[in-house]
Amino acid sequence: MFRTRFAxxxxxxxxxxxALSALTVAHFARQAGGEMLLRIENTDFTRCRDEYESAIFDDLDWLGLDWPTPVRRQTAHFPEYKKALQKLIDAHVVYRCFLSRKELMxxxxxxxxxSAHGPDGPVYFGQPLPASEEAHLIEQGTPFAWRLSIRAAxxxxxxxxxxxSYAERSSGGEMLxxxxxxxxxxxxxxxxxxxxxxxxxxLASVHDDALQGITHVIRGDDLKQAVHLHRLLQVLLDLPEPVYQHHRLLTDDAGKKLSKRDESPSLKQMRESGVRTADVKAQIADLLQD
Known part of the structure; x- marks a missing residue:
């Protein structure tokens, strides 16, 4: 069964x-006679807010979309991600990194x-600290990140x-x-x-895609490079491989991708001001289903 998600x-x-992404994902799910799941990726609890989450459901309903319930909220599943991380720890392909951003740069x-031009920012290749030094930093409560060692993997x-390798489906034509x-x-x-x-x-995305039986990951071009890292994680964790598909992005007049950070006009503002769903779809019609 064709199963995809908007997350x-x-x-x-x-x-x-x-809106473009959600409607595109829903379109291909319908076209294949499958389903689109909704997943709330809210692990960044320093930035996620209840009002934003509530608005997601209202916005998608306004767009005429529906989805199976219950909806998976990632903050309810930290023990599962801990188990996935432990599997990587046991395989000795991750290590604790205690560097601050300033030290890293x-x-x-x-x-x-x-290089400072990786998909997630600065590209760094390191190695574990000596056990005694690591134990001392842990005892002091020094913050750290778990890094996936490319060398060890x-x-x-x-x-x-x-x-x-990864399988990627084209967005138009014969869907090759x-x-x-x-x-x-x-x-x-x-x-x-x-x-x-x-x-x-x-880690959470790869884990959840496998758990939820996602067969096709359909998302914007801005996440296209993430496939490379996700495929490695899938191999290391022995997870099934989905087919990937990436759609073009909606940009402003200057050619810049719309973003929350730049305070692009929100769907909430539009629906509360009386904008019709049909008007929204008309604005993105040239890219919809492309």
Whole structure:
């Protein structure tokens, strides 16, 4: 069965870009005779708010969408993500990193082989601290992040490393599926969990897609590079591989992607001011289903 999902984070009100994504996901689910799940990715509890989450349901209902219940809220499942992280710890492919952002940037700036242009920001390759030093920092309560070691993962997988690939479906025409080589090293040693937040977007998303039986991950082009890291996590955690599909993004007059951070006009503002759903769909018609 074709199953996909729309998985917003309640860190702000949804805008037209989210409407485009939700409607695109729903379209392909209907086209395949499948279903679209709604998942609330709210693990970043420092930025997520109840009012934003409530508005998500109102906005999607206003757009004429529906979804199976109950809706998965990630904050209710931290023990599950802890188990997934423990599996990586037991496989010795993650390590604790105690570097502050300032210390991290100093190291990157002094090492030309490291780049500050990875999908998640600064690209860093490190290694575990000596056990005694790590134990001392833990005893002091020093903040740390769990990083996925590219070096350790490559050593563990040996020749299978070069075989990691992903299936991507085109958005139009005959919906062809092509395979591409995955290059997770573009993320460096990515952060997959923190001491205070026991997971990351990457780990929780991969875990939930497998748990919920997602066969097709349909999302915007801004998350296209995440596939490389997600495929590595799927291989390390022995999780099923979905087919990926990425749609074009809605941009402003300057060609910049709409974002919550830039306070793009929200769907909440639109529906409360009397804008019709049909008007919203007309604004994004050129990109819808593309």
């Amino acid at each position: 917003p984070s309640p860190t702000g009100y949804l805008h037209l870009g989210h 100093t190291i990157i700036d002094s090492n030309p082989e490291m 490559r050593d563990m997988l040996c020749t299978d490393w070069s075989d990691i 599926v092509a395979r591409h080589k995955a290059t997770p090293e573009i993320f460096g040693d990515a952060v997959i969990a923190r001491k205070d937040i026991g997971t990351s977007y990457h």
